Amino acid sequence: MVPDTLTNHADSYPHLAHNNGRLNRPMAHVMIQLVKVCKEYSVGKTVQALRGLDMSVEHGERVAVMGPSGSGKSTLLNLLCGLDEPTSGIIKVDGVELSSLGDDDRTRARRVKIGMIFQTFNLLPTLTAVENVSLPLRLQGSARCEAEERACAMLNRVGLNHREVHRPDELSGGERQRVAIARALVFRPPLLLADEPTGNLDSVTGDEILNLLDDLYREFKSTLLLVTHNELAAARCDRILTLHDGQFVKEERLAHTAAKSL
């Protein structure tokens, strides 16, 4: 069994309680917590992809991570979704340290806690839209009928009820991304990780996808971490963090957020 929420050990990491200058925030509000996270790759020589990252993202925040190629964005995403482990440091998602879990529990935790949206959609080409969206539910043990009912409801929510039995190659880029978003949200995960979700779309379709993500983020009361080169996409977020050579070098809190909280 995966505990839904493990205790947050605020006493062990007192500097996190001071995060972003907001003193004494209850640690239970933290959705993503990184403490001195390092990731090294050994390929003949050692590459330090992440160099002691500290980061805290609260429930309900939208955070964009930007940075040049090679700065460590993909490495960070891989660690956050539990596909890889840090060389040192601690990563917690919704209070759970994924690397402390066994393989089965980690897979299950990843499935139910984290919805992933990719630049290249990552749909299975031989499956229809409804089969792609219901796949995570089927892998988690849901009966086909129930899984497909939930998948249809999600496809309906993203505006694709007329495309349920189409395969990815019968869909436009924007429609494929809508299927991928429906799949990412089918468990109503508390955390959405989006990797350049508009990178393969024209600007009008990209805008529609960002509008949809905005709506769903609010409706599902999720937390969104968006990796992007797109400044307009990043500007929709509450904060922008800039990575450079495996370290955060800049944090920008956006004015629309400040205005909202007045």
Ligand code: ADP
């Ligand atoms: P970004 O996503 O910002 O382009 P990456 O996280 O892919 O950056 O890469 C960060 C650094 O880690 C780069 O120097 C890259 O070459 C290196 N790196 C990434 N993945 C691997 C890997 N599997 N093996 C060796 N080096 C890697």
